[in-house]
Amino acid sequence: MNFLLYAIKRIVYIIPVILLLTVIVFSMIHLLPGNPVDIMLAGEGGMDDPQTRAAFMQELGLDRPLPIQYGVWLWRALHGNFGKSAYSQEDVFTLILQRFPATLLLAIAATVVSILVSIPAGIISAVKRGKWADYASMIFALLGISLPSFWFGILLILFFALWLQWLPSMGYVSPLQDFLGSLKYLILPAAALGLRMAGVLTRMTRSSMLDELGQDYVRTARSKGLPERTVIFVHTMKNALISTVTVVGLQFGAILGGSVVIEMVFGWPGVGQLLVESILTRDYLVVQAAVLMIAVFFVFVNILIDFLYTILNPRISFE
């Protein structure tokens, strides 16, 4: 099977998963205690007006049987029509699209930070196995997976914003407006959000490097008299990083989820902050749309990582 067929098969395979996702998200409103119309109108004060109620029910198709309601909702969702926010009266899809770039920027920056830290740490740890550098890397990795990201974020604010006053404690500047200015706001939240991924990747890189260093081809390369640097960076690293790529994909879900709390700590105006605000104000149409979009985005990131994995590893058969 060639790559194209594999890609098509993989994309077809996620259709039922995405459909089930939409069923779960659609069911959300119907699982809430009480009538969905009352819940959705709660923020508008339109609950007492029977006309508003009837119009709203008709508009969302809530007066029809449940499977048809789902069909109507899905059709509208596919067209980016998630209704209007009960809180701000803005179009939900527009509201989320406005916030999405900030979340994406934070997630990518956190991923980059964690890769930049973890891959060298993992490699050094494996190469210097049993030495102090190995222990230091492993302690860092263990702390990375154990420290709560939001607490680490608070510590970063304390040290770098309040005590040293090197960086701003919160806020956001779009990189399209002021690139360097935006970096100042990005560093602390990206470091806080990337900490956990850095811990996981350091461990993963170390263990796959150790696996590779024990392989016959490494022994052959060394016995040929190749410099250790070439053995590590040219021969071993390339193979060891293949499994790290998969872990990046898996961890990206944790980054997206974690961004919700980090956005709150750093006043970062992303989808996560919008989601928490919407849950607190019971603005369920926004909650529904935000959750669905993040989950679908995560599914596609995983597919992308799968593709990257198959490209990086020629031994994978497209079955």
Added chain:
Amino acid sequence: MKIIPARTEVGRAAYWHDRFRDLKRNRLAFLGSLVVFAIVCTALLAPVIQMHDPLKQDIAARMQKPSLSHFLGTDQFGRDLWSRIVHGARVSLMVGILAVSIGVFLGTPIGAVAGYYRGRVDEVIMRTMDAFLAFPPLLLALVVVAILGSSLFNTMIAIGIVYIPRFARVIRGSVLVEREKEYVEASKVVGESNASILFRQILPNCLSPLIVQSTVFIAYAILTEAMLSFMGLGIAPPSPSWGSMLNEARQFMESAPLLAIFPGLFISITVLGFNLFGDGLRDILDPRLTEQ
């Protein structure tokens, strides 16, 4: 090579005896188990080791630094921070253990049935589980809290639901391996029912991955509870939850940074303990290592 006859009651007892001996030899796992033991003791003995009532406000004594009468100082309402933290350990452990129990009790039979029967049953179950796994964990917990509302009980349910598909996947994997073994074939030959083979023969042999994953997931569950409470969507104040204490402390970061440092430190130590313990257990109980 070490052959472990873990198929019989005697074999299982000997197996677990050996693993306990390995745990005592593994230094990191032992350290982790000591931390976990200390946290469990703190939680159980909270009413004894508290210095004051964790809910009692004393405005005259607000924002005090650590002293002999207030071991870790006081918060913005004059409540004793140490007492709140030790009671917070109860909340964290309770949520962690009960949420993971929900995941184990519902995820285990789901994964076991999928792995044992395979075919269409497996497809339907695992695709449904995949849909739940497509949600980043914290996001799924947020969805459940959004539906049920925030409270201690709902937080446990929300986090428990996150772990159902994860346990189902772990157990399915183990059952897939076990179902091909000879003792299963033998049980079929003597006419044992499928339910009996699955739950009385196969599942007891899938305990190792279940224990390892449970330990690691308790750490994640504690972190998730802290995050939910920090966002105001978990355990509501004035109940002493480490996450909500951190959230309240944010307003006073400049004037009283210790208020934000201590609860986070306790979350970190607890999670670190469970992670070390889980890592050690994985080394000891990993079937691949045992077979080597």
